[in-house]
Amino acid sequence: MDEMTTSRDGTRLAYDVIGQGPMVILVSGALSTGGTMMPLATRLSDRCTAVVYDRRGRGESGDTRPYAVAREVEDLAALVDAVGGEAALFGVSSGGALVLEAAASGVPVRQAAVYEVPFADFLEGGAEREARYKEQLGQALAEGRPGEAVELFLRLTGLGEEVIRGARQSPMWAGLEAVAPSLAHDDAVMGDGLLPRERVAAISVPVLSVAGGASPGFMREASRAIAEAVPLGTHRVLEGQTHMVEPEVLGPVLTDFFTG
Structure with a gap:
């Protein structure tokens, strides 16, 4: 990352800027x-100025404790200020939940877009699953077992045991363990795992909620529910896409939304 800014609590945040618009x-x-996020930023860069950053506790950014979701909202406010005082936001998965919270909290954003925030309202036993994950994750991290924390998260996303065992043997595993403590941050951002309808109803800017047509049904339903819960919501489904959305498919949809 080439740029640095400082959040309200003194945490240093690393970020890069690419493109124009x-x-x-x-x-x-x-x-x-x-x-x-850089491949997506590159797809946006012809018509937008895209900012990618390391969330606190990851990469080159700091991690001042104790953690609170409000601190991550302040991080976004600091970034908006650093890049000119106003911006649009896009968040993927749990990052989308953070985007919604920032927009509801009054961070000066022009628009907000999210991709498949995994609210579990439409998943049978979703709330119980989220509660169980929260308890197990907290225990694994408290006892210094980052590898187990990563495994818990991968199971939550639906990966099978054979795939997880393969991931453990891959070169990327050390990097996953390095950012494992930040899983607690995403868990906090997701709250009880259910869409906070009253909270997002406070968002006054246009919101685009996108899902992949090949993703699990609960993801698509949650995406639609977000668009229906915000006053100025729009919903899109990208046919053939999964949770690992292809930047060349998502990029043009976001560009059209952000450029009006």
Whole structure:
């Protein structure tokens, strides 16, 4: 990351800027850093100025404790200020939940877009599953077992045991363990795992909620529910896409939304 700014509590935040046009800050999901968002930023850069950053506790950014979701909202406010005082926001997965909270909290954003925030309202036993994950994750991290924390998250996303065992043997595993403590941040951002309808109803800017047509049904239903819960919501489904959406498919949809 080439740029640095400081959040309200003194946490240093690393970020990069690419492109030209309306300013858009991209917010990553769990187990990812700003670099994860760079392929999408590149797709936006012809018509937008895209900002990618390492959320606190990841990559080159700091991690002042104790953690609170409000601190991550302040991080976004600091980034908006650093890049000119106004921006649009885009968040993927749990990063989308953070975007919605920032917009509801009054961070000066022009628009907000999210991709498949995994609210579990439409998943049978979803609330119980989220509560169980929260308890197990907290225990694994408290006892210094980052690998187990990563495994818990991967199971939550639906990966099978054979795939997880393969991931453990891959070169990327050390990097996943390094950011494992930030899983607690994403867990906090997701709250009880259910869509906070009253909270998002306070968002006054246009919101685009996008899902993949090949994603699980509860993801698509949650995406539609977000668009229906905000006053100025729009819903899109990208046929053939999954939770690992392709930047070349998502990019043009976001660009059209952010450029009006």
